[in-house]
Amino acid sequence: MKRLLILVLLLAWFNTQLYAVTVLLDPGHGGSDTGAKMFYSYVDKHGKKRNLHVLEKDLSLIFAKKIQEKLKKQGVLVHLSRSYDHEISLDGRAELAQKLKADLFISIHMNASTNRMSRGFETFYLDNHNDVAIKKVEDIENVGLTGDQLIIKQIITDLIVDRTAKASRLLAQTVHAKIKKKTNKSFKIKDRGIKPGLFYVLAMAKRPGILLEVSFLSNPKELKKVLTPEFQEAYSNAVVDGVISYLRK
Numbered sequence: 001m002k003r004l005l006i007l008v009l010l011l012a013w014f015n016t017q018l019y020a021v022t023v024l025l026d027p028g029h030g031g032s033d034t035g036a037k038m039f040y041s042y043v044d045k046h047g048k049k050r051n052l053h054v055l056e057k058d059l060s061l062i063f064a065k066k067i068q069e070k071l072k073k074q075g076v077l078v079h080l081s082r083s084y085d086h087e088i089s090l091d092g093r094a095e096l097a098q099k100l101k102a103d104l105f106i107s108i109h110m111n112a113s114t115n116r117m118s119r120g121f122e123t124f125y126l127d128n129h130n131d132v133a134i135k136k137v138e139d140i141e142n143v144g145l146t147g148d149q150l151i152i153k154q155i156i157t158d159l160i161v162d163r164t165a166k167a168s169r170l171l172a173q174t175v176h177a178k179i180k181k182k183t184n185k186s187f188k189i190k191d192r193g194i195k196p197g198l199f200y201v202l203a204m205a206k207r208p209g210i211l212l213e214v215s216f217l218s219n220p221k222e223l224k225k226v227l228t229p230e231f232q233e234a235y236s237n238a239v240v241d242g243v244i245s246y247l248r249k
């Protein structure tokens with residue numbers, strides 16, 4: 001009986017620990033900033049050919065809302081940088097992270113490339129690097145920055161990297177491993193790995209954070225998979241598992 005009581009108390013303590021954590025989920029883009037956009041053609045159940053305009057901003061919001069709902073069930077306090085389709089600057093997102101005193105910042109994006117063969121999921125955390133391929137992803141996600149912001153970014157990034165890189169890398173590793181486990185085999189989505197990246201939104205958020213590139217919308221096979229509720233469910237569950245296991249570490 002005494003053991004049971006201790007167990008109950010321990011579980012209660014553990015739950016309050018999780019409640020004390022605030023996560024800010026950041027669905028990439030919004031409003032006139034659509035992010036990547038693709039056409040998806042399919043034949044409906046009446047045999048009629050349909051064309052769908054798929055926008056990164058819509059998919060990032062779908063994933064963010066799913067992850068939010070699941071994380072809340074785990075006792076984590078979760079906010080979204082936007083909960084509907086509207087424009088919000090990278091600074092606005094970062095400021096929100098500070099206002100909410102978020103413990104973790106997770107930005108959600110869909111990748112795209114002029115090479116339709118490019119495929120896979122990848123997870124970024126804020127750190128310095130000299131990788132040309134990563135610079136291409138940064139250019140897409142950092143779009144809209146002015147000259148001043150770029151200078152500020154360089155200064156702040158160095159300071160924030162020192163403070164957050166270790167925690168961000170661990171968060172990236174933990175979440176990425178779960179994504180790999182849940183989507184790599186079942187959905188045959190290539191693992192592109194965990195990568196350092198200089199993303200303005202991660203630097204300005206000034207806390208441990210990651211940027212997820214769910215998959216390539218420009219790859220017809222991946223686009224089809226990403227639109228299925230099964231994949232959306234599996235990916236969102238993986239992110240939640242990853243965050244929870246990071247918090248337990």
Ligand SMILES: [Zn+2]
Pocket residue numbers: 028029035036056108109110140141
């Ligand atoms: Zn994006």
